[in-house]
Amino acid sequence: MPELPEVETVKNEIMPHLLGKKITRMEALWAKTLCPPETEFNKLVSGLQVTGLSRRGKYIIISLSGGLFISVHLKMSGGLTAVKAETEQFPRFTRAVFHLENGEQVYFTDIRKFGRINLLTSLDTILEKLGPEPLEGDFTPEVLGKRLSGRKGPIKAVLLDQKVLAGVGNMYADEALFKACLNPLRPADSLSKAEVTKLHLAIQSVLHKAIQNKGASVSTYHRPDGSKGGAQLEFNVAHRRGEVCPECGAPINRQLIRQRACYYCPHCQS
DNA sequence: CCCGGAACCTGAAGGC
DNA sequence: TGCCTTCAGGTTCCGG
Numbered sequence A: 001m002p003e004l005p006e007v008e009t010v011k012n013e014i015m016p017h018l019l020g021k022k023i024t025r026m027e028a029l030w031a032k033t034l035c036p037p038e039t040e041f042n043k044l045v046s047g048l049q050v051t052g053l054s055r056r057g058k059y060i061i062i063s064l065s066g067g068l069f070i071s072v073h074l075k076m077s078g079g080l081t082a083v084k085a086e087t088e089q090f091p092r093f094t095r096a097v098f099h100l101e102n103g104e105q106v107y108f109t110d111i112r113k114f115g116r117i118n119l120l121t122s123l124d125t126i127l128e129k130l131g132p133e134p135l136e137g138d139f140t141p142e143v144l145g146k147r148l149s150g151r152k153g154p155i156k157a158v159l160l161d162q163k164v165l166a167g168v169g170n171m172y173a174d175e176a177l178f179k180a181c182l183n184p185l186r187p188a189d190s191l192s193k194a195e196v197t198k199l200h201l202a203i204q205s206v207l208h209k210a211i212q213n214k215g216a217s218v219s220t221y222h223r224p225d226g227s228k229g230g231a232q233l234e235f236n237v238a239h240r241r242g243e244v245c246p247e248c249g250a251p252i253n254r255q256l257i258r259q260r261a262c263y264y265c266p267h268c269q270s
Numbered sequence B: 001c002c003c004g005g006a007a008c009c010t011g012a013a014g015g016c
Numbered sequence C: 001t002g003c004c005t006t007c008a009g010g011t012t013c014c015g016g
Helices: A004-018 A038-043 A143-147 A153-161 A171-181 A195-211
Strands: A023-028 A049-057 A059-064 A069-073 A080-085 A094-100 A104-111 A116-122 A253-257 A260-264
Touching: A004 A059, A004 A080, A004 A104, A004 A195, A023 A038, A069 A080, A104 A143, A104 A171, A143 A195, A153 A171, A153 A260, A171 A195, A171 A260, A195 A260
Parallel strands: none
Antiparallel strands: A023 A094, A049 A059, A059 A069, A069 A116, A080 A104, A094 A104, A253 A260
């Protein structure tokens, strides 16, 4: 599932196919994917040039000439695929198409239709619901400590709150808590200073390593060239139902926390 | 602020 | 083989 490392990888690898190109037309094959709807979207973007690509949390931000932005959220099963030249048949599950100059295209595919491509005049609506970027220099252990203070819910659930920290999802929250040897049910504000520091380091190292491995291909995630990421091969607990802890050999627990599957080692994370 | 639950969707996997 | 149920989990919204 796309979390920060997967979104970062998609952004980086789709960049050469979009940067500097003119958008001739946006096409919606599943109407709800585009907001505003296709006709209105096209009135505003056709002929504009892509001037930049960036990522904030799990959003890909496409900057356009004229001061407009397109945000892409992959949600559960979305992906972008680069295509050199126009083809007559779209791949299965294509929900939207970026038509570019010279007949090039970028497909937005999404089995479950949760993903969204929004046209924005300002990034405020996105930025105001996101906490700090975990890999930026200003994300320090002190900042993490402040974000967790006063939060009495389980640390696992609090880490998934995008307003606390942007970009961490279910898989990497499980991996970071394992690396920091923290029980996912611990109240977020009960962590000692040393534990917060350990968690801060664990979050950064888990995300860095996953980006190096081009994301985790569990279920439907794929890179823009169609290949898979390798980060799932290094998971210690996430999605490892019925397996044992690589550190101590204890069976990995799967427990619902706030309706979300949580994988952890009951021995190492006691 | 905290929490639970539903909604949005489809395909894979497991049970019978 | 085939029907039915469950599971997957990012985000928003609604109600208590």
